[in-house]
């Protein structure tokens with residue numbers, strides 16, 4: 562069987578597919594030429610660039626599987642593929658660790674003012690060293706603090722594992738999950754811990770840090786009402802999706818001091834987030850890089866290859 566890998570795959574993914582006996586073509590075919598050429602292949606692997614829409618699917622009766630390296634399936638007509646018996650595969654678990662670690666990085670940054678210090682030191686570190694030393698002297702340790710995790714799925718659990726390893730207490734809210742057992746620490750030295758979810762109100766009022774790990778939502782999960790229920794001086798982190806936090810309400814809460822700092826990887830208006838949020842001194846910022854690590858990319862290649870092999874072999 563021949564697989565077209567049109568937007569690239571990590572070497573480990575190519576190796577696994579070839580070892581399983583598939584012919585892998587890594588030569589990109591332009592979108593406009595796919596209509597006439599994709600039918601030469603049994604399957605296609607894409608990232609976000611190549612679109613596999615209804616019209617393309619309809620002219621490829623040989624197609625047996627469509628693989629998407631990553632999570633989102635916006636570039637594939639999933640239902641239509643399903644109606645033709647074509648398997649659609651993605652790699653939802655591959656980036657969980659990377660996103661969880663980025664959430665922790667934002668928490669550590671906020672707790673020790675790294676976001677502010679990194680902005681100030683290049684400009685004033687040589688002339689106002691002692692002033693800056695004083696300004697950033699009242700940091701916090703994460704150990705002993707309570708982390709509220711909204712959304713106890715794959716990434717929420719990874720974040721919980723890391724936070725537990727740092728000595729934090731977890732409060733989790735997820736309307737669809739009652740409990741989750743996570744392995745904490747090194748595989749050979751670690752321990753298992755079961756997290757039972759609590760009502761949202763308990764999380765909001767009891768957490769020193771709150772981290773969001775939920776899918777896209779129609780209405781923000783954190784708005785004015787939720788901010789008002791939080792502890793004074795809480796830190797809020799969002800590495801999930803833009804739109805899960807009401808950004809107007811967040812800025813108000815930052816300005817009033819209710820929220821001491823926010824760590825944001827995702828924004829309502831990507832790729833042009835609002836300037837007042839980007840320039841807010843209490844915000845630690847990253848440009849939607851949660852899944853962007855070498856390890857996650859390797860895991861995407863590996864998971865995609867394994868799932869493609871299983872689908873094409875019919876198991």
Ligand code: NAD
Nearest residue numbers: 712713714715716735737774775776800801802850851852
């Ligand atoms: P998942 O499906 O494993 O977990 C999501 C959890 O959220 C589920 O347990 C679900 O029950 C829960 N949930 C749904 N609605 C909820 C609500 N209103 N309140 C509380 N919980 C709710 O997904 P995941 O793999 O953990 O991904 C979580 C989020 O992270 C997704 O939005 C995903 O798009 C995002 N993500 C971001 C990056 C990045 O680069 N920053 C990378 C990958 C994924």
